[in-house]
Amino acid sequence: MKNIIRTTTAITTLGLVAAMMAGCASAAADPGTGESAAPVDELRLGYFANVTHAPALVGLEEGLFQDALGDVDVTTQVFNAGPAAIEALSAGAIDATYIGPNPSINTFIQSGGESARIVAGAATGGAALVVREGIDSPDDLAGTTLASPQLGNTQDVALRKWLADEGFETDTSGGGDVQVTPTENAQTLTLFQQGELDGAWLPEPWVSRLILDAGAHVLQDEADLWDDGAFPTTVLLVRKEFLDEHPDVVADLLKGHEAAVQWIADNPDQAPAVINGAIEKETGKPLDDAVIERALEHVTFSVDPHADTFETLVQNGIEAGTQKEGSIEGLFDLRLLNKQLEAEGEDTVSASGLGED
Incomplete structure (x- = not known):
């Protein structure tokens, strides 16, 4: 069952849970190897009911995530905006989320690089x-x-x-x-x-x-x-502990994610109805045809996270007074994605010196 997050949990409680999780972390596998330290039977995925999160909507509606993940069940939580999703990710309530770049930057800086990694892009524009x-x-x-x-x-x-x-x-x-x-x-x-x-x-x-x-x-x-x-609107962010311990599951998630991005490109006539159907499930009401069509004209879907823009995004957040100063070196881990792209004969994407690629 999909649960819609409408309220946030007390920060002190989340901090305690996150600290307990960090204390219990087990030995990590190398995400670049695709080998997990231990089996897992569930991946908990966050996303928003927005057109800019269409790869999540399509991946779920078309069963692309489940096809890629096999015996690992996909469970979901729907959020209205990034900071709430970050609270859930930090507390261990979800393992991965579609999210905007600025909350991804915030959690990375505030945790000293220990909270999460961007593993792929999802949408630009919009x-x-x-x-x-x-x-x-x-x-x-x-x-x-x-x-x-x-x-x-x-x-x-x-x-x-x-x-x-x-x-x-x-x-x-x-x-x-x-x-x-x-x-x-x-x-x-x-x-x-x-x-x-x-x-x-x-x-x-x-x-x-x-x-x-x-x-x-x-x-x-x-x-x-x-x-x-070209500016990033949505990326795919994974909790670092989950990525370290279950890189094979993250690799399968990325297969489903790439399949969803490709499905949108290959099915321009069907995409509006599928995306709109997913939005209706979460909000109780579909968008007018003119709305969904106009929205999709202004968004581009790609697995490239446009890492080259993130230093500018950091500075924007500092100037806006919504984030602390800090390094984002290591924010990206694109190894699993690039391994997949290389195997398919596709161009790889760059971390722009801000992580592994």
């Missing part, structure tokens, strides 16, 4: 600042209230950094020239429709929902802020 009628330039944002999915998540950092570049001050308590209010995506839509919010920096399909269902328009597409429009 995030933007959308606003109400009457806001036509950044200058019009003074005194407005904008939403992001959660404090410290990838879109929250992007919004705060962009506002700073435009000359606005913000703070994590909601003060400043522009008030940034972290809000669940579904609630953001409702509040925007009610006139309680002036805009939001969101991932797809929420960008398209605010545009088509609520009359918003794009003020800043995040793709326009990056070279070639």
Whole structure:
């Protein structure tokens, strides 16, 4: 049964659980070998009911994860934003999660590199600042209230950094020239429709929902802020202890993940319905056809995590005031993925000096 995480556990409790897990960790296998230290019969996977997490949605709906994992059962938990997923990962409640890059960076730095590793990319693009009628330039944002999915998540950092570049001050308590209010995506839509919010920096399909269902328009597409429009929106993050102890299971997860990315590329006519069906299961309501089609036009799915962008993402988080300074050397472990890509005759992907590849 899929359980939707709606609340977070006390930080002190999570810290205690994480400490207990670290104390009980057994001898680790080398992830590059694909050999596990001990058998496991379950992989607990987190994801969001977002278009930017389509490889997770397709992998589950089409049975691609289960096909790849064989006798290892896939159980799932659904999250609204990255920080909540990180809390579950850190507490050992899940083994892997689809997630944005900034929460991945945060947990790595805060744990001194002991918490998790990015093992693959999943999606690029598909995030933007959308606003109400009457806001036509950044200058019009003074005194407005904008939403992001959660404090410290990838879109929250992007919004705060962009506002700073435009000359606005913000703070994590909601003060400043522009008030940034972290809000669940579904609630953001409702509040925007009610006139309680002036805009939001969101991932797809929420960008398209605010545009088509609520009359918003794009003020800043995040793709326009990056070279070639390529910026990571979603990566596949695995708890380090699980990766160390069960590299063969992670290798099979990656096979399912790559199969899902390829399925989306190979089935452009079927993908919207499959993705929409998965979203309906988790949210209780499907997206309009126009929404899902527009959303998919703005997202690219790839196993490349675009590691070359992560140093910039670190600096953005520091400037946004949502993360500590620290090294991300070692954040990536792409050995299992690249071994798989080499066996298939595909181009390998780079950790850009930030880990193993």
